[in-house]
Amino acid sequence: MHLLHIENLSVNFKTDHGLVTAVDKFKFKIDPGQVIGVIGESGSGKSVMALAIADLLSPSAIAQADLFTLEGQDLNRMSPFERKRLITDNISIIFQDPTSSLNPALTIGYQLDETVRSHGGGNSRQCRDRSLELLASVGIQDAKRRYKEYPHQLSGGLNQRVMIAMALACKPKLLIADEPTTSLDVTVQSQILDLLMQLNQDLNMALMLITHDFSILSETSEKVHVMYSGQVVESAKTYKLLTEPYHPYTKALLDSVPHFGMHYKKGRRLYNLPGTTPPMRHLPVGCNLGPRCPYASRQCVEMPQLKSLHGRQVRCHFPLIEEAKQESK
Amino acid sequence: MANLFKANLLRKSYKVSNNPFKERHLEVLKGASFSINPGQTLAVVGESGSGKSTLARLLVGAEKPDSGQLFFNGENILEDKKFPWYKEIRMVFQNPRTSFNPRATIAQILAEPLLNAKNDNRIQIQQKIRQALELVGLRSEYAERYPHTFSGGQRQRIAIARALMLNPKVIVADEPVSALDVSVQAQIINLLLDLQEELQLAYVFISHDLGLVQHFSDKVLVMHKGVQEEYGPVNQVFSQPQSPYTQKLLAASAGYKKAVKD
């Protein structure tokens, strides 16, 4: 049984210009203890998708899914109140910027206690003990001193640890990490990832890693979903995706970043796609990548469907493999 | 022959307390030295708080260092009160959203350095704006629009055009692509490489992304808490790092590796 199973999740926003689709038919399965990556640029809908799963969308958004089960329980059939409770008890989320996610006017301890209390932490003494325990579990030394400090007294890495401690307060079965290391320095980045991987193993907590950076996914996640303008364009096992991308966008994501340790000829130009991610209000006709794609042809004015190919899912008329091209002809 | 641009032991500290009886200073830059020639790129690498942005501000003349020398074509420009910084050494900012006056059109923004240089008449200015926009791969009709109508990548192109208006020799780019999406990042990096080849520009490229630095630059300067940890050709520094901090930074940048459990 899957821990979380979502079929065709769509999120629409009510705006002055009518309904704008931010996430289009997103499919997602995750098992207990599994690590799955979601990769995409800004505006790809990856954060909205995460918020939709955590039931944190603003009221102007409408989220719908054909199937939405958590531990086998159908969330679509529940009242909003029940759904909210089930989700908050089982799914936690952490965000990119830890310093702005914490209230600067309250101590770390106070904010942790609040979270612990709302998850049935008992009296204030018990809450305090549980908070200290949580701080210790995310690798914060002298938790007692940190407990009394304010967010601005802590470094970005420590604040992110505090956010993770808060997320652990409900003993979640799934942790959604939305760009958890983007605002941190490289040396701190690996410490936070170490912590997340260790929690994943020790607590058998499933992890959904949302990022724009392949280098943090290669050794962490089993599967990767690549998102572009609200749609999944490719999903596959991580190493397969990294070694042989089928979708032109995945290839562009991989090749446009010079990887450290590879020796390039000086002055080599980077592979890139022209233009920028189209705004959700003005999507191109047909394939969303169409106008930017070097492989596009007449057929691309039709929206390609997500299809299975060698055990992966690709949304492209012309996947970047020879056999597939012959098959489609 | 003298180097095009050379810094010698630049130091900078900021006053951190307003109490006149208890003056406290925080030294953010403790002696940075380097030299570059036309067509070369120097990368300044470091984490947040390493003083790399302070160094950038010193290099373009936005602030004056407490001590040290800065040579441009062999001349100490810190002692020359009349040195036209804005004609020779230009800056590209990190955030393309905040670095333009929101109430000025692109034409007005690009005309600013030309107006201050007072060398051109109106028609020449118009023409130069058109040329600059085409040089960075934008259409010249864009001149009449306001900055907020452009995407981040396009704005960074405009920022580069602004830096190039007076044909400078040195461009200091403070994390020019870190606010951009990866696919757009590559466009800007390629543009910078094209321009360097065409105009023989010298770049001081400030970055925290070692992959980009390795790909992009000739020399590298590693900074840590205001101290210059290491300086040398990229290949040498990256293959045989001497300081422990550089080693740590390199290890962390080589992509995330799962911690080995005993």
Add this chain to the structure above:
Amino acid sequence: MNYAKVNGLSMRLKHFKAKPSWLMFSKNNGALFGSIILAAAVLLAIIGPWIAPFDPAQQFSSRSFHPPVWNQGGNFTHFLGTDDLGRDLLSRLLHGARLSLFLAGFIVLIAAGTGVLIGAIAALLPPLLRSILMRIMDLLLSLPSLLLAIAVVAIIGPGLSNAVYAVILVLIPQFVKLTQNSISQELCKDYCIAAKLDGANSIRLLTKHVGPNIVPAVIVQLTFSFSTALLDIAALGFLGLGAQPPLAEWGTMLAESRSYIQYAPWTMALPGLAIFLTILSINLVGDGLRDALDPQLNQ
């Protein structure tokens, strides 16, 4: 559709040519409504004395507290009724419009002009001198504005023109503080550093780059100050330090009729309504102007 021809940069861009500001302004219903009222008020202020049925100081002693036409006992002779001394309210309001509107407008413009100028100079001063200047402004702001105005009038003597000087003096510090604060905030922003690195000198930086960006804040303060000016003038008049009794002035009329509110509510309601509508229209126009001058809202 031939994709090869579609340049990534020209992809699906709406034509973003900025519309003229007045077009934007005229689309804003509130601003349009405000400017109609304001235009009407200014028009009445100009032609008021010619269309007023009576002399504003003329007292019809037999007809004091004559109700307006819609009340029982009202008639068209005194369309809006009369006050305690039997003076025709409509005539007084029309005459008062000229005095009140032009006084308040004059006060606000002079105060804003001087204040902005001092604020801009303050931004150019060395830190120590600037601190001293700003602390003096803080001192002036810390006193209640009316008290300060009374003190000034007490020194230079009562009378309408002296009251005007006093209110100008009281309003200046607000503009100085606002300008100096906004300028120092803007100067820290990237675009100002960029302009400095483009070789712009301090004067050019302030006038060409910072200036347009603090205009919205000044406009908002201007509309606030207009009402303050109107009410301060009125308060001084009430205390006998401003407009002297027979002179019709909205604020003074409002203040004088305070004691008759139960017996003859119109004597207070009508000047109040006039002040309210004027201030409302100025606020609406100010908001509209602020939005119209912002290119980011101007698509």
